Amino acid sequence: MTMKERGEELVSLCESIVEMCRSRGADGAEVFAMRERMAGIQLERDSMKFTSVTETFGIALRVLKGGRMGFSYTNRTENIEGLIERALSVTRHLPESPINFASPGKYLREDYFHDQRIATLEMREGFEIAEEVISSAKEVSEKVTVASGGLYWGEDLIAISTTEGLSRHEVSTRLGVYLSATYPYGSGLISPGYDTQVVRFLPADVSGVGRRAAEYAVAGANPKPLERVPKKVIFRQEAIGSLFEFLLAPSLYGDKAFKGDSFYSPAGGVNLGDQIMGETISIYEDPLAREGVNSSTMDDEGVPSGRTPLVKAGVLEGYLYTLSSAAEAGAEPTSSAMRAERMSTTRNYHHPPTTIARRLYIDSKDRVDDPLKEAGEAIYVHYILGAHTSNASSGDFSVSSSNLLYVKDGEVKYPVKPLMLAGNMKELMKNICCLGGKRKEVPGSLTAVGLSTPEFVVEGVRIIT
Amino acid sequence: MEDKLRRVAEKFDVEFWDFRINRAETTNVEVRMGEVKKVLSGVEETFSVRVISRGAWGFFAGAQPTKEVLKEAFRTAVRLAESSSVHLKRRVNLAEVRWERAYIVYRPKVDPRDVDIEEKIDIVKRMNTAIVEGGLIRNVSTSYSDGWMRTEIVNSEGTEVVQEIPRVLLQANITAGDGGRLMGYRTRIGSTRGFETFRERDPESAGREAAEIARRLLKAGPAPSGELPVVTDPELTGVFVHEAIGHATEADTVLEGESVLEGRLGEMLGSEIVTIIDDPSIPGAFGSFTFDDEGVRGRRKALIEKGILREFIHTRETAGMMGMEPNGGARAESGHVKPLVRMSNTILLGGEHTFEELIEDIKLGIYAKGTRGGQVDPARGTFQFNAQEAYLVEKGEITKPLKDVSLSGSILETLKLIDALEKESRLGSPGFCGKGQLVPVGDGGPHMRIKKIYVGGEG
Numbered sequence: 001m002t003m004k005e006r007g008e009e010l011v012s013l014c015e016s017i018v019e020m021c022r023s024r025g026a027d028g029a030e031v032f033a034m035r036e037r038m039a040g041i042q043l044e045r046d047s048m049k050f051t052s053v054t055e056t057f058g059i060a061l062r063v064l065k066g067g068r069m070g071f072s073y074t075n076r077t078e079n080i081e082g083l084i085e086r087a088l089s090v091t092r093h094l095p096e097s098p099i100n101f102a103s104p105g106k107y108l109r110e111d112y113f114h115d116q117r118i119a120t121l122e123m124r125e126g127f128e129i130a131e132e133v134i135s136s137a138k139e140v141s142e143k144v145t146v147a148s149g150g151l152y153w154g155e156d157l158i159a160i161s162t163t164e165g166l167s168r169h170e171v172s173t174r175l176g177v178y179l180s181a182t183y184p185y186g187s188g189l190i191s192p193g194y195d196t197q198v199v200r201f202l203p204a205d206v207s208g209v210g211r212r213a214a215e216y217a218v219a220g221a222n223p224k225p226l227e228r229v230p231k232k233v234i235f236r237q238e239a240i241g242s243l244f245e246f247l248l249a250p251s252l253y254g255d256k257a258f259k260g261d262s263f264y265s266p267a268g269g270v271n272l273g274d275q276i277m278g279e280t281i282s283i284y285e286d287p288l289a290r291e292g293v294n295s296s297t298m299d300d301e302g303v304p305s306g307r308t309p310l311v312k313a314g315v316l317e318g319y320l321y322t323l324s325s326a327a328e329a330g331a332e333p334t335s336s337a338m339r340a341e342r343m344s345t346t347r348n349y350h351h352p353p354t355t356i357a358r359r360l361y362i363d364s365k366d367r368v369d370d371p372l373k374e375a376g377e378a379i380y381v382h383y384i385l386g387a388h389t390s391n392a393s394s395g396d397f398s399v400s401s402s403n404l405l406y407v408k409d410g411e412v413k414y415p416v417k418p419l420m421l422a423g424n425m426k427e428l429m430k431n432i433c434c435l436g437g438k439r440k441e442v443p444g445s446l447t448a449v450g451l452s453t454p455e456f457v458v459e460g461v462r463i464i465t
Numbered sequence: 466m467e468d469k470l471r472r473v474a475e476k477f478d479v480e481f482w483d484f485r486i487n488r489a490e491t492t493n494v495e496v497r498m499g500e501v502k503k504v505l506s507g508v509e510e511t512f513s514v515r516v517i518s519r520g521a522w523g524f525f526a527g528a529q530p531t532k533e534v535l536k537e538a539f540r541t542a543v544r545l546a547e548s549s550s551v552h553l554k555r556r557v558n559l560a561e562v563r564w565e566r567a568y569i570v571y572r573p574k575v576d577p578r579d580v581d582i583e584e585k586i587d588i589v590k591r592m593n594t595a596i597v598e599g600g601l602i603r604n605v606s607t608s609y610s611d612g613w614m615r616t617e618i619v620n621s622e623g624t625e626v627v628q629e630i631p632r633v634l635l636q637a638n639i640t641a642g643d644g645g646r647l648m649g650y651r652t653r654i655g656s657t658r659g660f661e662t663f664r665e666r667d668p669e670s671a672g673r674e675a676a677e678i679a680r681r682l683l684k685a686g687p688a689p690s691g692e693l694p695v696v697t698d699p700e701l702t703g704v705f706v707h708e709a710i711g712h713a714t715e716a717d718t719v720l721e722g723e724s725v726l727e728g729r730l731g732e733m734l735g736s737e738i739v740t741i742i743d744d745p746s747i748p749g750a751f752g753s754f755t756f757d758d759e760g761v762r763g764r765r766k767a768l769i770e771k772g773i774l775r776e777f778i779h780t781r782e783t784a785g786m787m788g789m790e791p792n793g794g795a796r797a798e799s800g801h802v803k804p805l806v807r808m809s810n811t812i813l814l815g816g817e818h819t820f821e822e823l824i825e826d827i828k829l830g831i832y833a834k835g836t837r838g839g840q841v842d843p844a845r846g847t848f849q850f851n852a853q854e855a856y857l858v859e860k861g862e863i864t865k866p867l868k869d870v871s872l873s874g875s876i877l878e879t880l881k882l883i884d885a886l887e888k889e890s891r892l893g894s895p896g897f898c899g900k901g902q903l904v905p906v907g908d909g910g911p912h913m914r915i916k917k918i919y920v921g922g923e924g
Contacts, residue, residue: 044721047554051545052524054801058509073507075528082508090504093586123545127552147844148721182722182844192723192844259497260603261640261647267603269645343899350491350507389837389851391869393640393649398871398921400849402842418847420873420921422690446899464690464921 003119007110007157007169010035013059013077014161021063021084022163028064030101030162032300032339033057034349038154039123041130043179046138046146048130051123058349060339063087067096071352098327101162102302112297113172113290115201119155121175126151129177129206136210137181144214147192149179151206156347160302170297175199176443177206181213185221191415193217193403194238194383198293198443216382220403223415226465227406232378232433233421233463234371234407235456241442242387243397245449247425249357250392252283252310253336254319256355258329263395263426264316276316277429280365283311285320285357286452287335292359293443294450299335301353308334310360322353340448343388347448361452364435371436373410375457380405380412381421388446395425420464431460467619473535474621477543479518481559483620485758486512486530487800490578494585495608496593501586502606511800514538518546520556526801560784560791562761564623569755571630573659577611580660585609588635588668595672596637601680603642607672609635611660616800618760626760632751632905633662634895637672641679648868650679650853651837655895656749657905678835678854685868688855688922694830695872696823696914700893701836701852703908706741706813707898708839709848709876711908714743714768714776715806716783716794718843725846725876726774735772735880738816742767743778745793745809751895752811752906756793758804763793768811772880778806798902805900813910816886823885823914825861831920832856832863833870836893846876871921879918887911 001009014031021029035057042050058075061083072087074080134146153175161167178196185191193216195209235243251262260267270276285308287295298304301323309317320336321329337353340346368374382403390397402418436455443450474482488510495503513526516539523546525538577585593607611633618626634655641648652675656662697705718724726734745754745763757763759781767775777787778794783806785791795804824832832855839850855870856863892909 041549045554048521048549048552050522050524050803051549052526052803053541053545054525055527056801057528071503071505073505073509075509075511077529079508086506090506090582093504093582094501123548127549131552145722147723180721180723180844188728190722190725190844192842259640260642263647267642267645268647341903343897343903350509352503352505383842385840385842385847385873386838386849386851386871389839389849389871391649391837393642393647394869396869398851398869400840400847400871400873400919400921402845402847418842418845418873418875420690420849420871420919422869422871422921462690462921464919 003171007159007171010157010159011161011167011169014159015167017061017080018161018163020080024084024088026063026065026088028101028163030062032060032349033159034347035157036154038152039126040150040152041126042150043130043134043146044148046134059083060349061087062352063091065091068092068094069097069099073349097324099324101164102166102323103164104166105304107168107304108297110168110170110297113200113295115173117202118153118173118175121153133177133179133206133210136207137179137214140211140214141183141218143184144217145182147180147182151177162302166302172296173200175204177204177209179209179213181217183217183221191217191220193220200290200295216403219405220415223417226416226419229463229465230377230379231459232375233458233461234375234378234380236382237440237442237453237455239381239384240456241451241453242384242445243425244360244451244453245444245447246387246390247392247395247397249360249449252319253355254321254329254331255325257319261393270316272316274316275314277311277314278432279314281311281314281432282363284309284361285334285336285359286361287358289359291441292450293441294358294448299337300339301337303333303335305335320355320357322355325355338448343446345444345446345448357449359450359452366434367437367454368434369437370410371434371455371457372407374434375407376410378407378457379416379463380407397425398422421461422464423461427460428458431458433457433459467625469532470535470619473532473539477539479516479543481517481621483515483618485800486510486617488615489612489799491610491612492585493608493610494589495606496589497606498604499593499597504582504586513800514542515803516542516546517557518543519550521546521550521553522557524803557782558785559781562781562791565626565756565760565762567626569628571657573631573661575660577631577633577660578613588663592635592637592668592672595669596639596676599676599680601641601643601683602639602676603647604640605637607637620760624760626756628754628756630657630754631659632657633660635663635668637675639675639679641683643683646683648679648682650675650682653894655751657751657753658749681866682854682868685866688831688867688870688920690920690922692917693920694827694914694916695918695920696832696912698834698912699891699909701833702813702910702913703893704836704839704850706910707808707811707908708841708850709879710741710768711743711808711811712841713843713876714778716777716779716787717806719777720783720786723844725843729774732774733772734774734877735769736883737772738886739769739772739880739883740767740814741769742814743808743811747810750810750892750907752809754809757795758797759795761791761793761795763809766792778808780804780806796904798904802902805902807900807904808898808906810907812890812908813913815888815890815911818885818887820887820912823887823912824858824863827858828860830858831870832858833872847873848876849873867922873919873921879915882916883913884916885914
């Protein structure tokens, strides 16, 4: 069966369920179905460890009856009657919903994010990639061990059909490489280093992942206590990305702002049009970029993907919306619906669509090639522990980091022992010195958020030693 | 299923196979600021086949295991194992266990599947209303979820285990606000029992208490920072043992060379008052089970006993690789993923003191309660966790409320700095642990005093 035929088959299943819903008295219906096949190779201590193939299939249904919306899911095609009955039966308990399911829009091709080379990558080629990752890490130092890591690749097929006339599918690919390397030092101590990359199209910089993880591990060995507390902090893309994942991104979700649960909302003392960060900073949602980890031609409600300005020259311009949060707030949907659990990095049909930043793009006019040189004296932060424990309502964070470097005169002087960093996201965004020149696509560490960010040089973050 | 499965499996010449199928029935209700926002239910069945062939693993996971799908699942898993065997540096070695035949059902007093959806909605609404009524609440989302998990495990050694476990969870996420100041607070009630859980712990009073704390936090001042003595409540103690100790004792992390506890079994790591167990047999606890996801009977494990590192948590594979006994620590989020080494209910046992005795000697310190979670870097042996609520302790007295206190330290150093424990050890709130897969866990302990630990406050 060709890719197109498989897509059409899934759309046809969705359409037939929509029709069944109509015949059982639903005023409106939206059927979302997904089929995914992912292959994986796991590594442990410089060796292959585990190989897998995982096939996922599931259907999610939303129905409207009397203006009230019910939801149900299943992964059993013989259970469609039960699926519809469950969704319809709960509608009476819900208040009227202002939502209209998606109508057809203008979309890019359904295979715009599909790379046939990834879809047909064989396990043998996967082993070659894995070997390349290991050898590139070992090239940095023979003492480096590839402690754990691996790669996964495959194809996602999603289909959606609504009573508003939308019926379409999309097929896409992804390949992810992740690695944790360790470097021994002292008496039985180890320094870890991590790196990851997710691509939608080949080639992937797999040797770069191995090399960088190993380099970070080597660079962190023999850490010393901080002798002098600098004023500036340089966040590597992954480090600032994890703070953005749990603080900045949710603060720009329309439903949170509408409910007063965001520090960038009237409840937090901020209104649209307010200057909330430096004039050089702009933020927008751009889920159509080919390199985005969650990019797609439509969101999980079938809304065509589009670019949404959120902060322009430091001024708050807008929020991200799903169909229902947009209807509730009297705004337009921004193609920001994903079906994912709150603490899960992957799409899942179990959950109704929720607002998630699919590719939050952070940019600045003040970008420099060498942020270390620009910072002069600073702490360079590779990773953060505990960003998810931050206070998302107030924006306060107090996190720990164990991969740190002391930078002086634009050069790394020595690795630093673990310490804590505390601050507030609202304040951090007002105290940006500059952004680095090198951008990275950062997948969410614990959630499905996707980000594109350079390194950040900031002031005003407390370094607790 | 067993006969069909064995007929398919016997056609493949492999060293080992197992099959796991998981059926999950779930219901979720969410109420926000008095309005029902979500009522949903679903049924899902997922399965997986693992084989060992030529010393290597092969794994296939899917849905709807018809006979044809099962054949293809085995074929794929065998092909994967055989193709990867030439790339292995170490052959898989599973520790031996006795085969098991059992059908275990955790029968609740009030089966959540028999409770009308109206009653479920009502309980969530009542909790929501109780939270809002005291004022200053900008947003509150209360949600209820229940799940009935049926897991069947069959393997080539004769094990046939079926286990059915219910779980119920009620939680509130509160945002209190005053002027431009916002503070968040979360509370949870849950168990591996039934709806009787909410008759034993009244959701409305739990909601009122949580709302009161959220309002109090609006007046909280900045916490001091630096190294200070800290007393943690049972919930935060639980997060400490989970994050700081539990993860580092997971044998897969140890085998990867990413645990600071590697090679330290039998070593005195902490003060003599520290005994930490992981126990899946605690009735009603959120992380409880009888058999793990390899069909191995779970048992209480003394991870640290009187300060000495005694045991790691194992799957059959990690036990085999380390030449140790399996202890039922293999858990999977669903039938769709492979079992990993996971904790169950991780608890610090009680000591000899009263709470007042823990506080009275502190000149300047922190009393930290509740948690928004934590994280560990087991390789370097550092951890971070965050309290939801905290107070300054001055000259042995609890004084001002503090906001956003987070604690960080070194596992090995902190274990030696625990110098006093309250007598009674209690379970904290139910939780979920992420390690690529989310599994329900419990943790807890007594009030615990740490002589000094890094406090990340504003002051």
